Amino acid sequence: MLRKELLQLPYYRSLALNMMATIIVVSFIPVILVGSTIYFNLYASYREKVYAHLEELVEKHRQKIDDFLGDKLADIRFLAKNLGYANLSDETFLQDTLASLQRNYHYAFVDLGVVNGSGQQVAYAGPFKLAEADYADTDWFQQAMQKAYVISDVFLGLRRMPHFIVAVKGRVNGKPWILRATIDFAIFNDLVENIRVGETGFAYILNRNGEFQTHPLIDFIPSKGCYGQLFDCDRGMDDRVSIREWEGDDGKKSIYFTALLKDKEWLLVYRQERADAFSELRRAQGIAVVIFIIGGISIIIMAFTLSIRQVDRIKEADRGKEMMNQQMIETGKLASIGELAAGIAHEINNPVAIMVEEAGWIQDLLEEEDFEQSSNLEELERALKQINTQGKRCKEITHKLLSFARKTDARLQSFSINDLIEEVIDLSEQRAKYAKVTLTTRLDEDLPAIQASPSEMQQVFLNLINNAVDALEKKGGAITVTSLRRDTQAVIEVQDNGPGIPPANLDRIFDPFYTTKPVGKGTGLGLSICYGIIKKMGGEISVQSDMDEGTTFTIALPFHKEGEEERPAGGYSCR
Amino acid sequence: MTQMPTVLFVDDEEDYLNTLIKRMRKRQVNAFGVGSGEKALEHLASHATDVVVLDVRMPGMDGIETLRRIKEVAPLTEVIMLTGHASLEVAREGMELGAFDYLMKPVDIDELLYKMEDAAQKKNIQEEKIKTLDDLLTSDIA
Numbered sequence: 001m002l003r004k005e006l007l008q009l010p011y012y013r014s015l016a017l018n019m020m021a022t023i024i025v026v027s028f029i030p031v032i033l034v035g036s037t038i039y040f041n042l043y044a045s046y047r048e049k050v051y052a053h054l055e056e057l058v059e060k061h062r063q064k065i066d067d068f069l070g071d072k073l074a075d076i077r078f079l080a081k082n083l084g085y086a087n088l089s090d091e092t093f094l095q096d097t098l099a100s101l102q103r104n105y106h107y108a109f110v111d112l113g114v115v116n117g118s119g120q121q122v123a124y125a126g127p128f129k130l131a132e133a134d135y136a137d138t139d140w141f142q143q144a145m146q147k148a149y150v151i152s153d154v155f156l157g158l159r160r161m162p163h164f165i166v167a168v169k170g171r172v173n174g175k176p177w178i179l180r181a182t183i184d185f186a187i188f189n190d191l192v193e194n195i196r197v198g199e200t201g202f203a204y205i206l207n208r209n210g211e212f213q214t215h216p217l218i219d220f221i222p223s224k225g226c227y228g229q230l231f232d233c234d235r236g237m238d239d240r241v242s243i244r245e246w247e248g249d250d251g252k253k254s255i256y257f258t259a260l261l262k263d264k265e266w267l268l269v270y271r272q273e274r275a276d277a278f279s280e281l282r283r284a285q286g287i288a289v290v291i292f293i294i295g296g297i298s299i300i301i302m303a304f305t306l307s308i309r310q311v312d313r314i315k316e317a318d319r320g321k322e323m324m325n326q327q328m329i330e331t332g333k334l335a336s337i338g339e340l341a342a343g344i345a346h347e348i349n350n351p352v353a354i355m356v357e358e359a360g361w362i363q364d365l366l367e368e369e370d371f372e373q374s375s376n377l378e379e380l381e382r383a384l385k386q387i388n389t390q391g392k393r394c395k396e397i398t399h400k401l402l403s404f405a406r407k408t409d410a411r412l413q414s415f416s417i418n419d420l421i422e423e424v425i426d427l428s429e430q431r432a433k434y435a436k437v438t439l440t441t442r443l444d445e446d447l448p449a450i451q452a453s454p455s456e457m458q459q460v461f462l463n464l465i466n467n468a469v470d471a472l473e474k475k476g477g478a479i480t481v482t483s484l485r486r487d488t489q490a491v492i493e494v495q496d497n498g499p500g501i502p503p504a505n506l507d508r509i510f511d512p513f514y515t516t517k518p519v520g521k522g523t524g525l526g527l528s529i530c531y532g533i534i535k536k537m538g539g540e541i542s543v544q545s546d547m548d549e550g551t552t553f554t555i556a557l558p559f560h561k562e563g564e565e566e567r568p569a570g571g572y573s574c575r
Numbered sequence: 576m577t578q579m580p581t582v583l584f585v586d587d588e589e590d591y592l593n594t595l596i597k598r599m600r601k602r603q604v605n606a607f608g609v610g611s612g613e614k615a616l617e618h619l620a621s622h623a624t625d626v627v628v629l630d631v632r633m634p635g636m637d638g639i640e641t642l643r644r645i646k647e648v649a650p651l652t653e654v655i656m657l658t659g660h661a662s663l664e665v666a667r668e669g670m671e672l673g674a675f676d677y678l679m680k681p682v683d684i685d686e687l688l689y690k691m692e693d694a695a696q697k698k699n700i701q702e703e704k705i706k707t708l709d710d711l712l713t714s715d716i717a
Binding site for chain 1: 591597601679
């Protein structure tokens with residue numbers, strides 16, 4: 001049927017998809033908006049926090065290193081000034097001084113040396129054999145001679161080990177001399193190397209030429225140029241920590257924090273891979289993504305099930321509506337067929353009346369003497385009588401048609417069920433004859449009256465008999481209608497010897513819209529209407545069927561109770 | 576035997592009407608026929624009529640309307656209605672409006688004849704009663 005196709009149209013699928021899409025979009029948009037807003041705010045504040053932290057770290061270390069260098073310089077200056085050339089050039093005294101320095105400063109000083117104005121070391125205290133070394137050509141010596149003091153870059157020097165020198169110039173008798181101390185590289189290096197944050201964060205110091213002044217944690221060759229190009233030398237050289245981000249050769253972005261120290265000769269560089277610096281944010285991001293994915297999946301699942309369920313419900317409602325429509329159409333069809341039948345019956349009535357009247361007229365005329373002698377008089381009279389009889393038969397048929405077409409009347413009346421069965425049998429006789437079905441009745445004549453609506457009962461029996469005729473239509477057969485008394489009930493059985501109903505269908509036979517008839521032949525309403533009518537009257541309807549043997553519908557109806565007031569029987573007349 | 580009544584048959588089926596009138600005349604009924612409600616009213620205005628046999632299904636003025644008008648112009652004239660089965664409601668309505676009886680088409684000639692005689696008798700009785708009342712009234716005044 002059309003409605004079945006309609007229910008399978010892609011209409012419902014697209015409805016479900018639309019609903020699903022709407023739910024997903026509406027759910028995701030706020031999640032994404034809120035999520036991204038929170039994320040960017042979090043990112044900004046976290047970045048600020050990380051930067052502030054690292055900036056402070058670098059700043060602190062810069063001060064620490066500056067302080068360290070300043071301290072060492074101050075110490076040496078103090079020694080040079082207070083002990084004087086005379087004392088210090090005595091090697092024994094110098095060794096004592098070194099020992100006391102090392103005691104106080106955790107061996108930060110490796111050795112001490114006194115150098116005269118021409119670069120000759122006059123006294124030395126320390127582990128290396130540098131007693132008469134000549135420093136005239138070294139950078140630090142030349143710088144020290146020009147300035148009052150100097151802290152050198154790290155270099156290998158004569159001892160072939162990385163170290164740097166703090167030198168202070170003094171004057172004795174107008175001649176310059178220099179007190180020189182070597183700072184233990186390891187201790188200085190620790191100051192910087194200890195700056196370790198996360199997995200990739202480390203620090204190192206570069207000099208103006210971009211050479212390492214400390215040993216970096218990760219070995220790499222710094223770019224040549226001014227401070228390894230990490231500091232814009234053309235810009236004003238302020239002491240503030242500056243921040244830069246660069247992509248390394250390996251494609252990883254790194255953050256560089258740089259700060260100048262040692263009178264802007266050195267640059268403290270702190271470097272950390274960006275991903276590492278933001279690792280916590282990354283973790284939060286990861287958790288958020290996991291939550292988002294789980295949430296997203298559940299939204300999709302929910303959208304899916306919800307829309308499927310909703311569409312199922314809509315489908316169900318549509319089906320119900322469709323059935324209702326079908327029922328309405330069916331009812332309307334029945335009504336119009338009834339009207340049509342009534343119209344035809346009426347139209348036929350008039351010509352039949354004329355024919356009967358004319359026959360009557362002929363009969364009247366025959367009674368006159370002229371015809372008394374006619375030998376065919378008897379035959380004529382027989383023919384006229386036949387016309388009369390057949391006219392009456394026509395009248396009966398049209399009247400039956402007309403009475404059937406009238407609206408059904410649900411008012412309860414007391415009436416004989418046997419009469420009603422006979423009437424229905426009469427109506428079905430013609431159809432049964434064409435289907436080669438014989439209709440027989442076995443009626444209990446003493447059956448008391450029952451209380452029911454005659455037109456509804458007529459509908460019930462017409463339905464059952466029509467169904468039976470349908471079942472027998474292929475091969476023909478017999479239908480027996482039996483009425484009998486059982487306790488306080490009238491029992492009517494409609495029995496056929498047709499093919500029977502499969503047990504699987506038997507359970508659903510009274511369900512509305514259940515039909516096994518071909519499309520367009522049955523509404524599936526007949527038996528459910530019967531069921532409703534019988535139940536309403538306080539009766540029972542049941543079915544029993546054996547394959548290849550036949551089907552029996554059994555209706556049990558209560559008798560009309562004595563003493564119960566009979567309702568006015570206005571609507572059901574002319575029987 | 577009483578004098579046969581004067582009857583007006585009203586039916587739009589001319590063939591039916593003609594045959595019916597012929598048969599009625601053969602039975603000594605003073606029968607007339609007209610084809611519509613309007614003509615029936617015209618006829619009644621100029622002819623004394625005992626009984627009207629009225630088909631309820633007619634084009635133009637229908638049976639019920641005709642009946643109502645007949646009862647207005649000639650209240651004593653009895654009306655027998657001829658109906659099809661489907662117009663039972665109309666028959667009932669007609670009875671309420673004062674029709675004498677109803678019969679279903681095709682009608683048995685004898686049945687109709689008896690009904691007509693009954694109706695005519697009823698009319699005669701009523702007329703006599705009225706006459707008696709009139710006599711009483713006039714004698715009172717006198």
